[in-house]
Amino acid sequence: MAVTVYPPLRLADCQLRLPTFEGPLDVLLRMIERSQLDITGVSLVAVTDQFLAYVAALSDVPPELLAEFTAVASRLLALKSRSLLPAPPQPIEEPEPDDLTRQLQAYQAVRAGAAYLQGREREGLRSFGRPPARLEGLPVAEHLAPVPLPALLQALWRCLSRRRPARQAYRPAPIITLAEMTRRLLARLGQRGRFRALLGDAPSRTEYLVGFIALLSLLRQRVLDATQETLFGEIEVWRIGSAAEAADD
């Protein structure tokens, strides 16, 4: 079988003739990257034209050469577009495509990891977890919160001191009748006053109740009239009728 042997063609063999640069294509790229040459003065159209002319002159074009040119050309394109764009206020950190070799290294190393995982998958080396525990219906244990010892003595103290008032002699509270309360209210009311003030300094619950019923009864008999501005507010009371007939009630 006939084997065609190509002469080793490299990008370096493509000589460029530009107004600002003469030499191989890869040198052009290197100079631009090292800021030895201003890329804005380089016509990428001219570079491409001259490369295509070089390629056209070859009898057989190895794909590696085209690939290499594409890589260099795209790099030039990126550099040029970057130089033409206004510079950002702060350099944006972005991975340099220069990292390509490192990326390849990283990729190679990761492939070893992938091969390891694949090996375990092939061998079926899996592990399995337990199904979640079913907790419904399980008894909940109760524990007493700890109590400091002094609290025990305090509890005893509290209990015994609370007991003392209960041992005092029973003194029934005086009971006031409705008639008595009515008389008291009318006696204390001049022309106008507050219901609460009529009951005295420290009225008992009974006095409040009987006093209120007495007030209602006096209102019904049109002896007094009353207003209450707000719910549960003060009740203003004033005289509108005869006191005598009410007292007899």
Place this chain on the structure above:
Amino acid sequence: MTERSAPSVQMPLEQVAPEERAATLGALLFVASEPVPVTVLAQHLGCTPAEARAALQALAARLDAVGLLLQWCGEDQVQVVSHPRHARPVQRFLGLERTVRLSQAALETLAIIAYRQPITRGELDLIRGVDSSGVLQTLLARGLIEPVGRLAAPGTPIQYGTTPEFLRFFGLTSLADLPPLPAELAGASEEG
């Protein structure tokens, strides 16, 4: 076992090496969510039920070291559970535990019993001024008090006293460790 594993039983199964049986059983019972019949386990080991039982015995001996227990459900089914020895931390870990506080009433009653034991419910009610039967039930249920005798009086009412659990709860070595009553309290409590 659930129906998931049912089809696999009919298949011819690979044999597990005899020395691996106990460990394989551990793995099988670990992933199982219910008790498993010994015959099913034997099928998955590729051995006889008798051999599976022997391997289960070997497994049972090893489980204790990792806090687990092989539990037989009847004659023919087994499951692995956490060892009851670790019930407290496991319950707490699963949130199956609640801390409850002694109510004021319970603490008062407990204090009276501690200082005046043995004491009947009637005597308690008299000191506290209220009915103590509910509180007594709570304290009995918590194991802090217990019946210690009966009073030689009409109706021979039960007398209550504190338990060893009471001593543990308050960190006491004996009842003699209880703080002494202040003089005025001692007097008041005598009256009751």
Place this chain on the structure above:
Amino acid sequence: MTERSAPSVQMPLEQVAPEERAATLGALLFVASEPVPVTVLAQHLGCTPAEARAALQALAARLDAVGLLLQWCGEDQVQVVSHPRHARPVQRFLGLERTVRLSQAALETLAIIAYRQPITRGELDLIRGVDSSGVLQTLLARGLIEPVGRLAAPGTPIQYGTTPEFLRFFGLTSLADLPPLPAELAGASEEG
């Protein structure tokens, strides 16, 4: 852990005797169906995280004999799973069908994520040199990876990491089981 166990953490816990720690951990990890942080385990043992780690080591050594494996999910969480050595009988016992094999692309992507997590899709694409969105979707759907955060960078891209299911799927004790990275790549991963 779930919120079930949350309340118990605040309570003052009883201490588990040091010689019982490994077995208690076995019981706790048996009832937990998910990875548990070492700090939570330490709280339930009433010991320091360092003591809990020592007890976990002791437990790990004992688990092999009962067909189980202590799996480290990251640096701080552990889980007990069935030992991969018994995968075949266990899988058959569970009636699980043969799993679909992962593609080469999926395996490579998984390896990259395992080594370089947390990692964004952009970083993945850069290393693989191709678009990874399809593969990422597959891996997410199989529960082998999950979003673990967002990169503090423009667009705050999602970062991915491996899951406990990843460790189970390949029967790994921890991510450290993966073949070590060559020095130059370990360096590269720092920069990346």
